[in-house]
Amino acid sequence: MDMGQRHLVIAYTATILIHLLYLGYVAVKARGAKKE
């Protein structure tokens, strides 16, 4: 795997992970708002 392919894999993985991380934050916020 050359540098280009490696960076492509990292970019796609990072995009998906960041979105999932934010989704987790939103889910925690939603749970907190429901408890209130």
Add this chain to the structure above:
Amino acid sequence: MKLWRWLWLLVTLGVLAEGFRVALFVVPSDAQQGNVARIIYYHVPSWAGMGLFFAINLACSLVYLTVRNRNHALAMKADSLAVASAEMGVVFCFIGLVTGSLWGRAVWGIWWTWDARLTSTLVLWLIYVAYLLLRRFAAGPQMRTLAAVMAIFGYLDVPLVYMSTRWWRTQHPAPVFGGAPGSGLDPSMMPAIWWNLAGWLMWGVFVASLRYASEFRAQKAEQDEALKSLEFAPVPAQMAGGR
């Protein structure tokens, strides 16, 4: 979660999966850069998402400032949507910066350069992070008004980011979309752009709608609490008609 959200999520995941498949396995690789140029299929939708959600944030901030003293329910909705869209825009902007940096390292040999496009984008990200920090840590009734004003001034950087590659000579390439005659991607690559653009924007709408719902619920609970405390507050003797 409501039924329409589940359906929306299902369709979104389908579109994203198809976008992933088309981007990696269907469209041809770039003649000069090879496979690394496929980053564009996640890079461009991130900027489109950022543009969309910061524009929504601007519209909601304007609505909030206009109606905050006249229509409290609408103001609360606008303010809740402003928070949700700002957060979503910050996420998309951050992904755009990360994917751009990874692409730049492979193609230019550097992770970062202080050219007009990259610098103005970083400043834009910082402005909206500051907006969210203001909302998080400022207290008092003026916080929402201050945040709305800040959002309006912050949005002024968006056209600057968009025009930076047209106005100045930058390391970042000239506009690929809507640029000079002859610019643009090869038509064979466009399906990957469209699928991923649709998929990521749909994802953004899904997550922002969840965030909006929880923010609105929290603000409503806060308001109800305030009203309840007024209701049970001891009435001063003079106001109650006593001596």
